[in-house]
Amino acid sequence: MVTIEDIIKEENKVFSKTKLLTDKTFSYCPGCGHGVAHRIIMEVVEEMGIVEQTIGVAPVGCSVLAYDFMDVDMQQAAHGRAPAVATGISRVFPDKYVFTYQGDGDLAAIGTAETIHACSRAENIVIFFINNGIYGMTGGQMAPTTLIGMKTSTSPHGRDLYNMGFPIKITEMVAQLDGVQYVTRQAVHTPAAVRKTKKAVKKAFENVKNRKGVSFIEIVSNCNSGWKMTPVKSNEWMEENMFPVYPLGDIKG
Amino acid sequence: MAKIRGAVVVDVERCKGCVICVNACPTNVLNMSKEVNGKGYSYSFMENPEACTGCMSCSMVCPDVVITVYRMKVG
Ligand SMILES: Cc1ncc(C[n+]2csc(CCOP(=O)(O)OP(=O)(O)O)c2C)c(N)n1
Ligand code: SF4
Ligand code: SF4
Ligand code: SF4
Ligand SMILES: [Mg+2]
Numbered sequence: 001m002v003t004i005e006d007i008i009k010e011e012n013k014v015f016s017k018t019k020l021l022t023d024k025t026f027s028y029c030p031g032c033g034h035g036v037a038h039r040i041i042m043e044v045v046e047e048m049g050i051v052e053q054t055i056g057v058a059p060v061g062c063s064v065l066a067y068d069f070m071d072v073d074m075q076q077a078a079h080g081r082a083p084a085v086a087t088g089i090s091r092v093f094p095d096k097y098v099f100t101y102q103g104d105g106d107l108a109a110i111g112t113a114e115t116i117h118a119c120s121r122a123e124n125i126v127i128f129f130i131n132n133g134i135y136g137m138t139g140g141q142m143a144p145t146t147l148i149g150m151k152t153s154t155s156p157h158g159r160d161l162y163n164m165g166f167p168i169k170i171t172e173m174v175a176q177l178d179g180v181q182y183v184t185r186q187a188v189h190t191p192a193a194v195r196k197t198k199k200a201v202k203k204a205f206e207n208v209k210n211r212k213g214v215s216f217i218e219i220v221s222n223c224n225s226g227w228k229m230t231p232v233k234s235n236e237w238m239e240e241n242m243f244p245v246y247p248l249g250d251i252k253g
Numbered sequence: 254m255a256k257i258r259g260a261v262v263v264d265v266e267r268c269k270g271c272v273i274c275v276n277a278c279p280t281n282v283l284n285m286s287k288e289v290n291g292k293g294y295s296y297s298f299m300e301n302p303e304a305c306t307g308c309m310s311c312s313m314v315c316p317d318v319v320i321t322v323y324r325m326k327v328g
Contacts, residue, residue, distance in 0.1 A: 002327045004302055007260040015312040015322035026317055030294070031271030035316035191277060191313035231271040231316075 018043045020051060020071045027065050031231020033221030034063050036188040037130055037197075041101070042070055044201045054097040055089050057082040059111075061103035062137045063130065080111020083118035086125045097208050099126040104145040105135040108170040112144075115170065122179030122213035126204045129171065129216065132223035133242060140226030144168040147245055152226065167245060171218040175252040182207055182215040182253035185246060189222065189235040193248075200250075207253075215253075220246050255326045259307020263297045264319040270294035274311035274320060280304040283311060 020042035026035045045054050051072055058066040060079035067074030077085040082100035090098040107115050107129050118125065134152055135141040142152040142159060145167050149158040159167075175183040182204060186197035197219060204215035220242050224234035261282070268290060274297050275283045284300035297320075299305060307324025 002258055002325075004260050004299075007258055007307075007323050007325050008262060009323065009325075012307075012323040012325040013321065014307055014324045015309045015320070017318045017321070021318060025267055028316065030269035030316075031273055032316055035318065036314060039318050189314065191308075191310040194313045231273050232276045235273070 018046050020046045022069055022071050024068050026069055028062060029225045031222070031224050031234065032062070032136075033132070033188050033219070034130060036194060037101075037128065037219050037221065038063075038066065038069055040188065040194060040198045041099070041128065041201055042072070044198060044205060045072060045097075048202065048205055050097050050205065053095065054099070055093065057086045057089070057098070057100045059100070059102040059106040060137075061106045061135075063101055063103060064137070066101050080106050080109070081114055082106065082111065083114045083123070083125070083127060086127075087118055087121070087123045090123055090125050094124070097126070097205055098124070099128060099205075101128045102130065103136065104129070104131040104133065105137075105143045108144050108168055112170070116174065116177070119174045119177045119180045119214045119216065124208055124211050124213065126208065126215045127217070128201075129218045130221050131171075131218055131246060132221045132226070133167070134223050134226040136223040136226045140223070140228075145170075147241060150241070151228075169246070171216065171246075172251060174214070174216050179213040180216055180252065181210075181212040183251040184216075185218040185220060185248050185251065187220045187238070187243075187248055189238060218246070220248070256328050257306050257324060258327050259305040259322065259324045260302060261299060261305060261307075261311060261323070262321045264321075265296045265298075266290050266292070267317055267319045268294060268296035269317055270296060271316060272297075274315050277310045277314045279308065279310060280306060
């Protein structure tokens with residue numbers, strides 16, 4: 001008879017939290033995809049052995065405290081300005097692996113100019129774009145990425161095309177720019193999606209070595225609090241509603 | 254025939270009770286506790302430990318990275 005105690009032994013351990021996540025409890029709501037996104041980025045940095053060469057730039061948004069959770073050198077930027085800050089860091093330290101981690105309000109609203117121009121300048125950085133279609137941190141307001149018909153605190157009857165326009169597909173937009181070498185859209189809500197995203201994260205960091213410009217990874221994620229759903233329901237809703245507008249897969253490179 | 258057995262350890266005090274792992278487990282090992290932890294969250298536990306294969310599906314999607322997974326060959 002094999003007991004649980006026989007199985008739970010150091011030599012049988014196949015998964016545990018990466019050392020590159022600090023002991024601080026994430027400030028995220030239960031079920032929020034930000035935590036999984038943090039974890040796989042840090043796992044890749046650990047597996048590639050580049051912790052001393054990696055510098056991250058945190059945004060304004062729910063992930064404003066990313067520097068408290070990711071145990072690599074980090075800088076926090078003003079809202080939307082992470083690609084500009086990452087530009088400076090990467091130019092001063094050209095051999096470092098510099099990345100930004102930004103929400104959709106940060107990257108595709110107030111930071112649109114910084115995003116597009118960093119991409120156009122072929123900065124040697126990785127951009128992680130966590131698209132949950134909403135301003136999570138400030139109470140679930142409509143973002144440029146909010147879906148048509150989607151209810152938010154500032155579109156309580158659903159986003160209406162006539163008054164509020166179309167959701168912006170900024171990932172497809174940056175793929176048009178010559179300064180961007182790799183663009184992909186992934187998710188982190190299922191084990192299979194997590195494994196794919198991890199491969200994409202690794203490819204993006206490896207691209208830093210060839211100095212051919214930005215690698216851009218969108219992660220379509222849930223904001224169960226802002227969407228006012230349970231975490232499990234929000235992931236189902238995301239598959240049914242977000243993925244048709246933001247289809248997963250490689251877009252460039 | 255060699256069989257794979259697994260087990261998970263949930264860091265109960267850091268679990269936020271989101272139920273995502275319960276939903277992700279292909280062999281229905283996990284369920285949510287009736288008790289709550291210090292933060293007031295119901296936490297995930299192995300209700301059917303014999304069915305665990307150590308596949309790591311739960312740990313892949315746990316947003317708070319509170320699941321440790323073990324796996325061994327038996328027989
Ligand atoms: C200059 C400036 N304008 C506005 C704000 C208010 N603000 C804080 S977070 C945020 C949006 C966050 O949304 P997102 O980037 O999508 O991140 P999420 O919380 O959804 O992960 C806004 C508008 C701010 N902090 N600074
Ligand atoms: S408000 Fe939304 S994005 Fe922010 S932590 Fe909660 S679920 Fe995540
Ligand atoms: S390791 Fe696999 S089988 Fe075991 S509890 Fe987790 S998901 Fe279920
Ligand atoms: S996924 Fe993680 S935080 Fe959520 S219930 Fe399971 S163990 Fe707890
Ligand atoms: Mg957002």
